[in-house]
Amino acid sequence: MIKVSRINEDEFSVECKKDHRELYGIAYTQNILSGRWKHLILWFLKFNPHRYNEIKTRLGGISQGSLTKQLRELEADGLINRKIYAEVPPRVEYSLTSKGEELIPIIDLMEHFGKKFGDKID
Amino acid sequence: MIKVSRINEDEFSVECKKDHRELYGIAYTQNILSGRWKHLILWFLKFNPHRYNEIKTRLGGISQGSLTKQLRELEADGLINRKIYAEVPPRVEYSLTSKGEELIPIIDLMEHFGKKFGDKID
């Protein structure tokens, strides 16, 4: 069995039998991408940095609480940067880290797969 | 907002604004891969067909109920085949469909990413 659980902000606990080590990489990646909106947030950031409200507007249905939570988790996993500008009104921009950028090919493949096999919505 | 929900065994309902259509493919793929064990099941089947108990043993910690449910969902989404042999004791083999095989590159990338960035467990 593979069990990946968070100990604190930036540390995972991993339990798995020797036989299953080869599956660990998959479990780890699945773990940091778990969440209703994370794929979409990363995909949106791949083009440019974006502000909090830009992301929220783009995703449409997400609540403030959920968005904040997902952004915090992505940040804790080292996938995005959070930059605060000392202005009034406040401005916060999110951008991909190099680690986060390495997830983009996966998300692009997912988009391609979904376009090929998903229902058409035209 | 993008909302992908299952209407019945083989049909999805998709709600999304025009602006978000480009994100639909991602949401679709995420949807059919949602589940604690699906990535691992697909990855395990990429090499060869396997029997129910082989999968269960391989995954270690999964319960019968959960495994059956995940397999049924994968089958309903057209990702795996279920072949029943009329023997005693019964034998059931699961294998990837061509659609399921197209998910393997994604899962391989996830494995690679996890191996690169995940905690070492040696």
Add this chain to the structure above:
DNA sequence: CGGCATCCGGTTTGATACTG
């Protein structure tokens, strides 16, 4: 503007017992 704290309800997962 960009959050945080709290509560609540639906979904998902797992444990257990039983079966063709």
Add this chain to the structure above:
DNA sequence: CAGTATCAAACCGGATGCCG
């Protein structure tokens, strides 16, 4: 062997109200 059925536990995600 390969399930089904039932119930309990855990895990989000969303809604709401408040704040610097």
